[in-house]
Amino acid sequence: MTSAVMILGAGIYQVPLIRTAKAMGLRTIVASTPGNYPGIQEADLFLPIDTTDQIAIRSAATEQGIRAIVTTGTDVSVPSMGLVNDSLRLSGVSHQAAVHCADKTLMKDTLRSNNINTAAYLYTDNANDGLDFANSIGFPVIIKPIDSSGSRGVTRVCTANEFELAWNAAIAVSRTNVILVEEYLTGTEFGAQAFVVGNQMQRLFLHSDTVTPPPVSTPIGHAMPYTLSAAETEKLEMMTEAAVDVLGIRDSICNVDYMLVDSEPYILEIAARMGATCIPENITTYAGFDTYEYLLSLTMGDKPSLPPLDKMPCQANAALLMRSSTTGVVRDIIVPESLKKRDDIVSIQIDIKPGQGVKRFSVGPDRIGHVVVKQPTAEEAELACVDICESIDFVIDENA
Template structure:
């Protein structure tokens, strides 16, 4: 009897750990991706060149290969597709309507507001005609973002009329539907909550503090998971997380949520029904919580409800982001020395030598990051800083290396 076949949406570097783990468990793997050449093609048993946002073509590939389960655990844009295919084939999934709740920010705002949660004032618009009216109704400062993208693409903070039109056009250019969300800027401390829902019961596996860049407030300079000392706001965070997930309809599966914590309120900003990026899903949460969420997602996709019992005393983890001077990247120095430091789990660069380094317009413009894991917050911050201090770059036209920052 052939081993069961798992369909993984996406075949890029972020899907490689999922494919490797599924294979190690004993499953066969089909991957689909829009690009003709992807690293997971060589690792999987089968692959098809199919856009993971194309519902019908993905469904046909799943039917042709007679899959036993389907997963999209690392990218928002494939979450509705995985849910659609699972629903049509009678396989485990979160449900297509639920997937839309998590991937369309307008729906997300409406549902959480209807459930009685505090949400920022907002409008969903699609044309410049409605732009000024929406801005005047909500009042500056504003956050302008596409309703259906990820990684901060097309997100801007606007302080006055002069930047409004450019922010709208940037958001619209990144919106698959053409809709743009305009909302009030919520003041407070931004956190990330990662976890897993089993039979409607959410388990929090990690709570991280986000520290923004002073000159790019919608982009994080650091994401820090502290150690086991109990947060004074944990009860409020747990209540807001449970209420948000219930409003959006997630009964089983991983989640990655962003909230703003104020003096009295915990305000939902964005919630994804997939794992967090920058190795949060694959490295940080397993270390912090003791739960292999990737394995849990594979089990869920293949019809088994996983047991999720996180460690009672979480460990610490940290992502320290890297910036470089503007210009064309000529050389990177110190990677091996930094990676050799005890506690450094990974050093990742989003850019290669020869590429242009520009302004920090969104999260995807960050050139790279250091991932560190340790038992305590003090240890993990120290490791991150020491690793980053060993890294330097040379830009075209300059005489020598300069430190990353």
């Protein structure tokens, strides 16, 4: 009998996971709210369930007799995944660990109580208390909902006059109306994917982060390799191992956001799921193994091994989202013939077709495509990504 895997979410970042699972001979059961999501048509079975409805997801998982449950690129469904893992005794993150990672207050409380560097913060449902805290630590600060994903409702606030607008933006995308007011750390922001087998971190893949300009810094790309000094790397690995341990994360690929301040690393957030914005493709290109296949094997209860560092190609690469600067209807997409002759392009994906509507880019799901490029260095790959994205002409009718 074919083993079944439940995949939470049917968005653009779940599609490669669905396709890889099918290629592995697994039956794909995709749960998502109904909508124009590309993963719905890819699934062997689609279940129209809100992935944040933990009880409904558990009931469906039990009924379908799944062997594994997984998601990528989103935090909101991770608690449902954890509940199913506990209830059906599946491999993967527990419900407690999932909740502690998805709720930023629990995550940061756990880090702080275990002396793991993180930015100073206050969580509150009272805007006046939040403003008082911001004044006490000094501007700028970061305002974010405790329960959002994908930079939704996250704003850098530079003055007290900007606070109310940012607060209201965070409230608008929060289910709890509890908002995190966080110290703005000045340093170098970057990220990593922590590969955790059992309760042990096996490897930490670092990557640079490209984000939109403040006040709303949305991730739009990543590049590898990203290197630190030996001392900084040692601190980072020890800190991340400690965070994985105190949060109780098991059998997962974790998305971790850092800030390096005067050679001292801080964990901004750690999520019990793999990152989005083409991070799996970055790692696959750099390390020479299929990241989606590895994640599925891990959640199926296998203990997949990583290739030794000296066996990895360590191919420098970068990925960048294609984005629209306007809202409207796509009339034409003009792709230069010269792109077909480039041997540095790993993949180009255009998500839309003429006649479809697009939004001015604000958050990740507003993307209209992506490109992944390999080059001798990460910096050259980043420049090549920009060049390719700028060469593709999306003709958009703003008046449609």
